Amino acid sequence: MITILALLFLPLVATAFTAWKRSAHINHGVTLVAGNAHLLASLHCLVTRQNPFPGDWWLAVDPLAAFFLTILAHTFVLVVLYSPGFLRRMEGPEYDRSKRLFYPALNFYLLANTLALVVQQFALLWVVLELATFSLAPLIFFYRSKESLEAVWKYLFLVSLGLVFLFVGVLFLGLSARGVADSAALVVPRMADAAPQLNPLWLKAGFIFALVGLSAKIGLAPMHPGDIDATSNAPAPVAALMAGSLRSTAVLALLRFYQVVSPTEVRPFAQKLLVFAGLLSLAVAAVYIWRNRNYKRLLAYSSVEHLGIIALGVGIGGVALLGALLHLLFNSFGKAALFFMAGNMHRSYGSREVNSITDLMRRLPWSGFVWVLAFFYIVGTPPFGIFFSELFVLQGMIRTANWLPFTLFLALLMVIFIGMSRVVLRMLQTPSGVPPQSVAKQERWNLSHALGLYAIAASVPLAIFQPAALFDSLRAILATFGVKL
Amino acid sequence: MIALFIIGLALHGLNLILPALLRDSRHLNIACNLLNAGALLCGLIFSLSALLVYQHIEYRFEVPSMGPVVIGFDGLSLFFLLTFQLLSLAASLYAIGYLPHYIERGLSVRGHLWFFTLLIVSLQLVAVVQNALVFLVVWEFMALGAYFSIVFERDKEEVRRGGFWYLVATHACVLLLYVCFLVLHEVTGSWNFDDFARHAAYDPKTLALVLLTGFAGFGIKAGFMPFHVWLPNAHPAAPAHISGLLSAINIKAGIYGIARLMMILPAQEAAYGWGLLAVSLISAVLGVWYALAQHDIKKLLAYHSVENIGIIGLGLSVAWLGRCYARPELVALGFAGALLHTLNHAIFKGLLFFGAGNVYLHAHGGNIEKMGGFARVIPLTAVGFLVGAISICGLPPFNGFVSEFIIYKSFFRAADLLHGYAPLLLLFAAVGLAFMGGLAVACFTKLYGIVFLGQNRAGVAARRQGEPGSSSIVLLGLASLCAIIGIFPDTSLRLVGPALGEFAGADQTPTEWASPIGQLQIVFLLFLALIAVIYAVKVWLQGRTGMRLAETWGCGYTAATPRMQYTASGFAAELVQLGRPMLAFAVQWTPLQSVLPVGRAFHSHCLDRMENGWLLLNRGIGRLLGALRWIQSGDIRHYVVYVFAAVVFYLLCALVW
Amino acid sequence: MINVLTILFCLTLIYLAVTTRLSAYVLILVLQGALVAGVHTLAFFNNFSWSHLIVAAGVLVVRTLLIPAYIVKIIRQLDMGHGDRTRRYHPGFLVQMAGVVIGAFVISHQLSRFTPVNVIPFGAAVAGIAAGGLLIVRRRLLLAHVVGFLIIENGLFLLGIGVQAEMPWTIELAGLLDLFVLVFLMGIAINQLKSHFPEGESAELTGLQE
């Protein structure tokens, strides 16, 4: 019972309280408490793997939801810890309204996403995803500048359009269940059990519309543009939140549909679709990472790339599915670190242009160090987590012997590595012509660097020692998709 | 004995913490490098004793994600461990004398020393780890350590470019290794090398895939010809002690990988042997030919590393052929030649790069056209460089000759034992090796003659200057090591013995394979005695007839200036013109138009066709990706069209499948 | 009777292709709201229950009164005046819109042979969604994009009826609530846009490239 309280009721109370209270300091404290409580509750659900909600409700925490709840809560806590440092540096009257709206919107975001993760009814899922999009609007619109306005408009419009297609998918799913045992209530577990009798034609159409609808929110190609603009023009904490948790909520919605599809014979088609979408995203990411002048857009495209890898992993199935899930977790770690450092640099240099960043290691030595470490993390250097999850995906591809995606995947990874290293290393090493001794050091070790280092380091023990708590629930998730490991 | 190795690693660990505590200063530099040197000394004693009195030691511990992780000290690992530790010791000691020049210029040394220690530690671990996954992890540490050591002088553009070349090449190598180890893991179900070896039933297709990606991956790291392109860009960018370390042992990690693959995988297909022979021969001949055309001293030495890697490849390919045709003697000869040349090349290449470091410091630049007459200015470096130059050309009294002799012997024995076209091809390989020896002599006489002999072309007065103490000790130490291995080859043969024991088919080799090389010392001692006698006669005679100094004979032209000496490009111009299809020679000069020409400048440099090829590929990828940049057009209406188009496309796919 | 209303719905779509005046857009929205509410009540006329009536009333209130009134307020507030002056009677749009509607009905006819789906509402729904998309793509005015989006929502609602999906009434109302909040947010966004982009044209909104 307490877990339901912590998962749903506390964020609601926090939203109301922070909306009413004026002082930022107290709001930060309340949000932090709500976030930590939420994290503890989801960890509890993850480890014990029992569903706190009564059986017949439309809300339930199955192992899949528990895993995604942990990711959401963990990223949320990291962002909340980072935001006071960020907000303190935002002087100037034009930000007062945005700062006022910041914490309530964050809490509302937590509530909406938790709902989206635990809901079992497809139509309700559509409604809650809409809510999550609305909660993000004020956060993206933080800077109130021309670009952020354009980014908000495009993001809202495209994601809502995407969700319309999701609702069409839900309707077709209902249509495919017509005549079969009255599972018209579109509840995931019952649909999954009745899956073999569903009408394959409408199921296939339903999955297509769901995939197109959700990929606007996930950021899969070809529906990624709105997402790129939003992530690159949002403030650093919000961008980290979007890259870490918002996309994983959309991925969960897609996995719900895949849960219904996987027992039926539509599964190979769905897998081909996912593999195609994954490779397309990787290709688009490679196109734009190759030569990019704005390092925040570079990180946005890196998110598209990693979500492409996750879709690829789900599409390949078997051990690649385990790789995809792990990749989701480690991607949220890496993106948090990268966006925090990008935030520091944006504050200090005042621009998002790569050419404007000079003498980074002398001006911001700590941010530079964590920035390079995060770069080697996200590119998949061995000791860190991304390497192990990509290795699982590669293993899955070899085991199912589809060699074309295998070679394309490696080639695109290489192109993306060249593009990103070119940008990151130029930022790290270009001198500014000022003699080295006279460049003042502009920062000391602070919480953002600690958070970044923690996020990167946390993935190493998880990946190498594979703690039972995490991996048992991952095996349970794989079992729901019919994968024995 | 293993305790010594652990003490070594512990000292390195301490060294990883030290730079964080102390400030940037000469004391930090000396403290760090001495600590490194001490640790390496312990490691060296361990590996030497483990090799001489050899027994296979192995430690196994369990890691959930990687299965049983094995740290094994078998013959091959110990030999490479010895080579890595020996040269890291030399590099650390050399760095003590070399880095102060940079500290005075205000460059921060703390980060550099940290990554230098990381590079040394990870190199040693690469040699001893027997688990594929841990191998990849340590391999990446080595790559990172090397990259950040190379970009020490970050403010220069070509240093950053060289570092970038290195990073991209290493990543390509790692991706290929992913494929190789993953397929092996898929077939055998475990990550350990001995499980790969024990599993005999490889079907030809997977074996082909594993071998090709493995050889290609390790080939990029080693620097075989088509993939060598990063080497001449990355090594000149690094400071001397790092480029010495890179050239001497970092590329040998690639050779270790290929040797390890050859040891654990069954050799059925002889085509790989011939392929490797062809690639090595091309790498060797073209490597030295490109080296001949270079003006920068470090770039010349970097291209020479490609040549020596080719020679090592020749040894390995003969060993592979020996395994395919089940000839244990060939396997022994081939591997012995390859491993010995790895050790020898590590020693004299380290010696040459450290010498080049001293020259670089003195001449404030790498361009040899402005040097000359350094023998009187830095005599100790001159002697060390001369020994290095003689041994790199494989000339008798020094260690280069010993390993090339074994490789020649393996060619001729292979020509005896194999039939069909083999004798002819092997004779061509032997002649190729000789042709390359001639080119090497031409290249190093040019380098040594232009840099150390004659008068200084930039007109700098030739007064004796102090060489850094520690670096001259290192140079003379390595030079004496070249002499010892050269004159008493059986010492190094006993080091190679244990490694040969493990290669399948090489265990019951007849002991007499190494017979002539073992007793070569009598020949060399006789030769040195002859030289001593004749020199004594000369000194005695000239004592009686007297000596006198006079101006060099200028055929009557009295106003000769140092600029009129033979230049490096002049010396090598004819030979480089002969290699024209592969060596593009770019010349920039404007012909005389006016009667009274104002000023004339002539600049020529040699283009590496393969580097241009890779740059073309890079530009092609850029253009291809650039063509697709319309996706993010900015107009929201296009994005809506993408959504509808995606739905229609997927629906059509649904109808088809 | 349902078929008559859906046919009227398709006629409003065709009219859409011709007009560019904003007042015409508002009129179409009101008409479509009423038509959709009517179709909803008639579809569930036989198994009458309170929930259907509440949903129908909700639809009527939200789609015919609240949203159009809000759009009129936006138009007056930003005195957009006449509307999309740039593109006069371009016949191509009409041809495309007609093609889309006909295509939608052909598809729905083919599909009805496999599975039990009543042809006319399903065809009108698909036509509505496609027409909304076409309007967004062809028109440059941002408000036209909002109207296009609302037409897609109407088409979506019709699809629900066409597919006979008896959705629990709570979700229906929640969907309507979402729709209203979405339009409300878009309204705020357009006000802000007016200050930065005077014409309110999508052509100006191309700052974020690559």
Place this chain on the structure above:
Amino acid sequence: MVKLSSDPLSWLTCALFFAGAPLLTGIINKLKARLSGRFGPTVWQPYYELRRLARKETVYSTSAGFISRVAPVLVWCTVAFAALLLPLGRPAAVSFPGDIILFAYLLALGRFFQILAALDVASSFEGMGASREARFAVFAEPIFFFTIGSLAIVTRRYSLDTIFAAISWHDPLFFVFVSVGVLSLFFLVSAECSRMPVDDPNTHLELTMIHEVMILDASGFDLALYQHAASLKLLLYSTLAALMLNPFGVFGPAVGALVFVATLLALAAALAAIETLMARFRLVLVPQFLLFGTAIGILNIVIFTFSR
């Protein structure tokens, strides 16, 4: 196994070999003079030269370093030691399987130091000679390796001592193989020992020289060492060519020695004839000339292996 021959006679023949080297050069000069209608210097003239130089004062250039002092000794010792490897009727003084490689690389070591000595005196003429020497040596090495290497592969023996013993005349194809071998060795002689087609031994114009210009600044006992080494190298290569016909194997030690000396004289006559009849090649053509020698070597071994 490394064998130092215990037979005193082989060391004696080596000593005779060293002493006889200048005689061969003298004979060639005498023949050249006779062919061009001059009486020419006595056959012993080179000995007088050596004695005169040994007594003269040595002059070193101001810019010369320790290389100029060490190089002449090394040049002479490498050629002398290479001579020890040759079997002259008796087993070679020093022999072990694989000493053909030592033979080639010793000569390369001598060449290495000669080039360095030339570059040490900072004169552009000597630099030019050094560059040409380095360039032609690159193409001379393959010729040696093709002829001796193919012989080694064909006879399956790798020591100079035993290779020539295996050559038998009664196999007609073998005879072609050996004669082509002698021909390509002849190309080698002209490149290595500065004989006419490649280099003019008695020219006085520094720009055209190759080998003489490298020892331009040598004087006194250094010059004596250089000149004796040059004549020793000429004798070395001619002996190789002579031994290819395996005189000792076929006719036994005594008569073989006579036949051996006769072949040496024939070779000397051939060299003298060429020098009086031909002019020197343009420097650009020399690599082509040497590659032609290599081509003959390749053709030779290809025909031989495929004909069996």
